[in-house]
Amino acid sequence: MAQSNRSMDFQFRPWRGPPKVRSLWMDNALAREGGGAPRAFAGDATYDVCIVGGGFTGLWTAIRLREFDASMRIAIVEADLCGAGASGRNSGGTGHWWSKLPTLLKALGKEDATFLLNKSVSILDDMADFVAQNDIQCDLRRGSSTWTATSPAQLGAWNGMLKTAEKMGIEAPYTYLTKEQLREQFGSGPYYAGIVEGGAMRVQPAFLARGLRKIALSRNIDIFENTPVTRIRSDAAGVTVETAQGRISAQQVVLAANAWMAHLPEFRSSVMVVSSDIIITGPIPEILQERGLANRPGSRNSRLMLNYGGKTPDGRVYLGRGGGTIAYDAHIGPEFDYSPKQAKEIEADFRYLYPELRDVPITRGWGGPIDRSTIGLPWFGQLSDDRIHYAIGFAGHGVSATAVAGRAIAARIMQRTDDWTATADCLWRARQGSFPPEPIRYIGGHFVRAAVLRKELAENAGRKPSAVDTKLASLAPATVTDIATRE
Ligand SMILES: Cc1cc2nc3c(=O)[nH]c(=O)nc-3n(C[C@H](O)[C@H](O)[C@H](O)COP(=O)(O)OP(=O)(O)OC[C@H]3O[C@@H](n4cnc5c(N)ncnc54)[C@H](O)[C@@H]3O)c2cc1C
Incomplete structure (x- = not known):
């Protein structure tokens, strides 16, 4: 097994501030909430898991982690507002991978292709159940x-x-x-x-993202908004997530910044x-x-x-x-x-x-x-420091796939071997090519x-x-x- 490299150091591109134009969905979601100043991060803090990016991927991962462990210290650090990225701007079509079947078969063979396909279908019920149980008003149809x-x-x-x-x-x-x-x-x-x-x-995607945020907050997940992450460093002691105003030390980090992390060396050629x-x-x-x-x-x-x-x-x-x-x-x-x-x-x-x-x-x-991504499917992995997890490559088809990512990354952080880690393994094997x-x-x-x-x-x-x-x-x-x- 490859040795994890426990000393990484990389920077995010400077954040250019909130967009001048937001989606109608996000405007409606924020108007419905009626304001309340978002909490930004400053100072030094320690968490078990720090998630960079408060879109669907980050929010689902945090919520699924909490289901596994009631006492885990979890933070989400979001440059803008949760849901302000692709998650609050998309068209809300919550699909599956039926249309990717030929690619799945070619890359994985019948058994794993069928497994992934079924996972992509069953996640819809999983999401709908969560929305119903938690009374998230997101126009789910x-x-x-x-x-x-x-x-x-x-x-x-x-x-x-x-x-x-x-x-x-x-x-x-x-x-x-x-x-x-x-x-x-x-x-x-x-x-x-x-x-x-x-x-x-x-779904109305911004309603869903902001609804997930509300649930995450109610489950003692700390959410810091208006807080762009500037740099990530790791050494034997742990991983440090730096922002303009402070530092978070964490045992594990999840990169959930979607296209905004495509410039990182790990993703440059494949996204x-x-x-x-x-x-x-x-x-x-x-x-x-x-x-x-x-x-x-x-x-x-x-x-x-x-x-x-x-x-x-x-x-x-x-x-x-x-x-x-x-x-x-x-x-x-x-x-x-x-x-x-x-x-x-x-x-x-x-x-x-x-x-x-x-x-x-x-x-x-x-x-x-x-x-x-080159084949239109995402993948979830770990950087050469295996305490830093990520999900990327949703290719415009991420409303449900990010819910899969949340389950798979949470399972991996908990070192479980289950259907969701098997899903991540299949997606990993399906990756191919580069730009x-x-x-x-x-x-x-x-x-x-x-x-x-x-x-x-x-x-x-x-x-x-x-x-x-x-x-x-x-x-x-x-x-x-x-x-x-x-x-
Ligand atoms: C116009 C549009 C239409 C789409 N339509 C569909 C559709 O109908 N169906 C479908 O399945 N998918 C669709 N998608 C894709 C889908 O929206 C995405 O795949 C999904 O929302 C990705 O979620 P995410 O959490 O990974 O990323 P995002 O929601 O983009 O979240 C990433 C977050 O990271 C934050 N961030 C960035 N840099 C930093 C930093 N340095 N520090 C801290 N935080 C940072 C961002 O502000 C952002 O909130 C569409 C996308 C777009 C843009």
């Missing part, structure tokens, strides 16, 4: 999830997944939507085909930071009713620059898209909070996908960073992104994309959809 083709080129995006399931002898939970169902649900939008499954879940961006209308329930869209389900299409979206309980319509701003060397600038350029491009998508809402204004938009170094990654990324955009716009318009664009687009890393197996 169980229901169907629809995967669509919004241009003829996207037809068959799911064939690889369905055929893999057949080959493995497992039944995929999807059914095809008929032409009539497509029309009934999506109106006159360009919906060419779709498959639907009934086990999906959706690429790209934005995902969302635009939203005002509340338009009457318009949706009048124009036959009141029952339109949340859905995603099969683009590489994946569109996802749905409607809120108060009748707003939102649409998001992955593959937005590319970060040079994992630098996350203000355009990752809101990018007028991305918002404009997504508005064009909105006008394409919702022809009935052509005249409805977009009232707001925001973005967030995505920690893209090119900078500046090739950034420059190449822009070429590929521009080609994908041109290709997909041509496909929307019914034109054949150029051979060069098709070739370049094939170099894009996997998203939720397994591009390698598209037919």
